[in-house]
Amino acid sequence: METIQATTYPIHFNEKAYSELAVLIEQNAYSSIFILVDDNTFECCYPRFIQNLETKTQIEVIQIDPGEVHKNIETCVGVWNVMTELGADRKSLLITLGGGVITDLGGFVASTFKRGIDFVNIPTTLLSIVDASVGGKTGIDLGVLKNQIGVFANPQMVLIDPEYLHTLSAREIRSGTAEIIKYGMTHDIYLFNEIKDNPEVNIIDLIHKSIAIKNEVVTEDPKEKGLRKVLNWGHTMGHGVESYFLENPNKEALTHGEAIAIGMVCEAFISAKTQGFPTKKLEEIKDAIIAIYGKVTIENSDIEHIMNLLKHDKKNEAGVVKFVLLKDYEDFVINAEASEQIIEESLNFYRQ
Incomplete structure (x- = not known):
């Protein structure tokens, strides 16, 4: 390499x-x-x-x-x-x-x-x-x-x-794979397709391209004033879920990648509701994520706590939750907003 x-x-x-x-x-x-x-x-x-x-x-x-x-x-x-x-x-x-x-x-x-x-x-x-x-x-x-x-x-x-x-354990490899999927959805769909369509893919073969994508973004926007925010795809919802599972003694802590995978499903739903992201691709994302990571149980009573944690996300501005959302694969919007109702619906979409 x-x-x-x-x-x-x-x-x-x-x-x-x-x-x-x-x-x-x-x-x-x-x-x-x-x-x-x-x-x-x-x-x-x-x-x-x-x-x-x-x-x-x-x-x-x-x-x-x-x-x-x-x-x-x-x-x-x-x-x-x-x-x-x-x-x-x-x-x-x-x-x-x-x-x-x-x-x-x-x-x-x-x-x-x-x-x-x-x-x-x-x-x-x-x-x-x-x-x-x-x-x-x-x-x-x-x-x-x-x-x-x-x-x-x-x-x-x-x-x-x-x-x-x-x-590493298989679980840790899956955790890191979530970030490669992120690069695929936002920058190079080849990466997502390789993982989605080939369960036996050699993940090492995807490392160099993934790092090159991140480096290209960071070089253009080192202090996250604009473009670099795209690297937060899946992370706003994902961090909320990850933090909640970390603080709740009745929950088994998730790996970072497991939480980000949930976040990508939720944010794909928000994208479909607010940005016209195709419903067929939303279902494709959900099916692929659950096939790779399984289904994490999120109770209805958990949603309020996750919503409260979202309000503390470091990417928020003036108390408003900010998202990276997709119009399509490789076509993203930064600093997007969504109503609390749609955010809650996204968690219910994952739960269903």
Whole structure:
């Protein structure tokens, strides 16, 4: 896979990525290297990574608990304290080795420690490979409200090694696939069709095209003033559902991709109601999503709570919920609005 050049950093693939990382470390003469992992990536991914890391610079590993529930300021404080105790300075490098929680939180930790040190993202889940690690968004959750605190900060490099995907469960692969489906519906229908029509598709073959789409959008609109909002397709409704399932002790937490998949069904319904999105394609989306992800039980009593969480979505403006909606595949509208009634109907459409 060829290197993709983002605005200020390269995205390298496979073996070339490790050699380029070695060059980066040598050229910048870092005083120390900190590698941020969680329990899972330390066990499953760190051995492969450290085998491929060529450097004589001092290395320290910082290990945190896995999961979205730990993507918060308390975890950041713990990491900042450990870095301070171990003598990190402005010439230190932080390498994030993990999924979206690690790359989001690690980037935020690095970009705020001593007003900012260099960091490198090495995503190890499909979700973080095709989405979280690229684009310069860093951040943490505020309670159950996702990504409420953060900054835009670019890494020095993103290193993509698809071998890490072999450590993932089928559920985690499906989670990341939702973001590829998103790119397909908004930018290149080939991606959606490949996943929808071919259950045996090799998802690795779709990675490069997915990253290229995201990079193209982010390069044009790095601070999400306009076009970049298209990357939120499925995410307004999806984040509401994800947050509700995260905070409700009677619900099993959803993966990010599972929630976004529900969000795409709901937002396709809203698109059909408000933008003329074809009903036949709405049914196609619903059938494909349920075939891939199964059906999540959303009770009628859940809807009010999900609606309340939508009001806190970070994309809202003046208290109005904002959506990315589709007129057709590859034809989207940003900053679209919908009535509360239609939003509720979209959840009922999914439930039916």
